[in-house]
Structure formats: C-alpha cells, structure tokens
Amino acid sequence: MKNQSDDFKPGFLKVLSLMRRKERVRSPIWKWILAHYYPRHRLLDGPSFFESLVFNVTGHAPQNSLAHYLTEIANCDPLRDAYRNTLGDIPDRRITNPALTGFYYALIRETRPSCIVETGTSIGSNTALLLSALAANDMGEVISIDIPSRAGTLTMDSTLPLEAIGALIPAEFRGRWRYLAGDAKVLLPRVLIENDVDIFIHDSLHTRTHMSFEYSVARALMRPNTVIATDDAMWNSAWLEFVHTHRLVSLSCNRNPNLCATVNSFDAFEVSQGLGVQT
Numbered sequence: 001m002k003n004q005s006d007d008f009k010p011g012f013l014k015v016l017s018l019m020r021r022k023e024r025v026r027s028p029i030w031k032w033i034l035a036h037y038y039p040r041h042r043l044l045d046g047p048s049f050f051e052s053l054v055f056n057v058t059g060h061a062p063q064n065s066l067a068h069y070l071t072e073i074a075n076c077d078p079l080r081d082a083y084r085n086t087l088g089d090i091p092d093r094r095i096t097n098p099a100l101t102g103f104y105y106a107l108i109r110e111t112r113p114s115c116i117v118e119t120g121t122s123i124g125s126n127t128a129l130l131l132s133a134l135a136a137n138d139m140g141e142v143i144s145i146d147i148p149s150r151a152g153t154l155t156m157d158s159t160l161p162l163e164a165i166g167a168l169i170p171a172e173f174r175g176r177w178r179y180l181a182g183d184a185k186v187l188l189p190r191v192l193i194e195n196d197v198d199i200f201i202h203d204s205l206h207t208r209t210h211m212s213f214e215y216s217v218a219r220a221l222m223r224p225n226t227v228i229a230t231d232d233a234m235w236n237s238a239w240l241e242f243v244h245t246h247r248l249v250s251l252s253c254n255r256n257p258n259l260c261a262t263v264n265s266f267d268a269f270e271v272s273q274g275l276g277v278q279t
C-alpha cells in the first residue's frame with residue numbers, strides 16, 4: 001500500500017515545489033498528496049494533533065483538553081489587549097486557533113518547557129502567545145532570533161524597524177523574553193549549544209537551504225523528546241525531506257498543514273554512540 005511505504009515519490013516532489021505558494025496549502029490535492037505519498041506526515045484533527053504531541057513528549061495523555069486551553073487563552077487579558085491595541089479589532093479566533101498559535105499555547109501549558117527558541121519574530125504575534133503560556137506556567141523563557149525584515153529580501157514583503165520587533169508582546173510578559181538580533185545561521189547553533197532547549201520553532205527564512213539548516217541543527221543539538229516545530233512547512237519540501245531522512249514522524253492539524261511538529265528521537269545505535277556535543 002502506498003501510504004505504508006517509506007519511499008518518496010520524485011514526481012510529487014515536483015508537484016510540491018510548484019505548489020509552494022501559501023494560499024494553495026488548503027487545496028484538496030495538497031492534502032491528498034500529503035496523506036498518500038508522505039507517510040511520515042500525519043494530518044490529524046486539532047485535538048489529536050495536540051494529544052499525540054503531548055503523549056510523545058511526556059509519555060502520558062494531556063491533563064487538560066485542547067478546548068480547555070483555548071478557553072484559557074481567550075481569557076488572557078494582556079494578550080487580547082495587546083493584539084487589539086496593535087492590530088485593531090481582530091477576531092479572537094486569531095489567537096485561539098487550534099491549528100495555529102492556540103496549539104502552541106496548549107502544548108506549552110501541558111509540557112511546561114524551561115526554554116523555547118524561535119527563529120523569526122517580526123512584531124511577535126507568535127512570541128506573545130508563547131510568553132503568555134509561560135506566564136501561566138510561571139516558569140521558562142523564550143529566546144527569539146530575528147533579523148528585522150526588509151521588503152523584498154529574506155522571503156519578506158514588508159520592512160520593520162528594529163524597535164518594532166516584538167511590539168505585540170505585552171509588558172507583563174517581557175521578563176521571560178530574550179531577543180537576539182542577527183542571522184539564525186550564526187546564532188541558532190550557539191543558542192542551542194548554550195541552552196537546554198525543549199521546544200524549537202522555525203519561522204524565519206523560508207528557503208529550502210535555510211529551513212533544512214535550521215531543522216538539522218535543531219535535531220543534532222536538542223535532546224530526545226524535545227519538540228521541533230515549523231511554520232510555513234509547505235513552502236517547499238525541506239520539512240518533509242527532513243522528517244523522512246531522519247525517520248521522524250511529522251504531525252500537523254488538517255486545518256493548517258503549514259504548522260508541523262515532530263518529537264526528536266534517536267535509535268538505540270545513535271544513543272549508544274553519543275548524542276549532542278561531545279566534550
């Protein structure tokens with residue numbers, strides 16, 4: 001059966017690269033390709049996506065449901081006020097979307113990470129949410145690596161001044177935030193070596209080469225049972241090739257295959273020979 005095979009289908013890689021535009025991600029053919037030809041990728045409903053990841057990180061079922069955390073976040077006044085003050089009267093579902101940032105919130109509340117690293121911050125819509133989950137946990141920090149965007153370069157179409165980075169982050173949450181300005185190619189390996197990172201999230205330069213670089217560095221430098229997640233996974237096949245090459249399992253919510261996550265794991269041989277940086 002096709003979806004039990006580990007083999008990549010070269011013809012479909014070509015289709016993937018042709019379908020790299022974000023807007024096409026929701027198309028039925030895309031979902032069909034993922035379901036049938038990328039057996040290491042699982043499209044799940046929102047609660048199953050959340051429950052599977054939590055189980056693979058902690059070894060047990062979540063203590064609370066995804067819906068519980070979405071209600072919690074909808075009642076987070078500093079976050080809602082920051083969004084409204086900066087972006088206008090946006091619908092609350094933007095922050096409570098189980099296929100988007102709401103998922104990260106629930107994952108953080110359940111797994112209680114000490115250190116989260118993200119690449120690509122911009123005004124900080126995702127960062128604010130990560131920090132609100134850490135505030136609710138009363139533990140942990142977020143380290144953000146970002147080059148302020150310039151229109152027409154670095155896969156961005158707008159320019160943002162340095163002082164606007166993280167503008168959406170409520171003042172109450174800034175104590176748990178560390179911002180590093182610079183290229184993830186330089187900073188990410190250093191940050192991953194210097195910190196015991198539980199969750200890594202890619203949302204910076206969406207080129208095949210850069211995405212492959214960040215995923216591979218995170219895999220090599222993070223412990224077993226940590227989470228490697230990515231936004232815009234369907235811009236190209238870098239993420240799908242990464243999970244295939246490393247025999248990992250990629251999960252996403254069927255409402256948004258662009259947000260994917262995997263739990264870092266290693267076979268017995270790799271564990272016996274040594275993981276991480278050797279001293």
Ligand SMILES: C[S@@+](CC[C@H](N)C(=O)[O-])C[C@H]1O[C@@H](n2cnc3c(N)ncnc32)[C@H](O)[C@@H]1O
Nearest residue numbers: 120121122125126146147148149183184204205
């Ligand atoms: C898509 S935006 C991030 C959006 C953000 N996660 C949010 O939720 O609002 C991508 C950001 O990554 C930055 N970026 C692009 N290439 C980068 C690189 N090589 N290293 C660090 N940041 C980079 C861009 O300038 C931009 O600020």
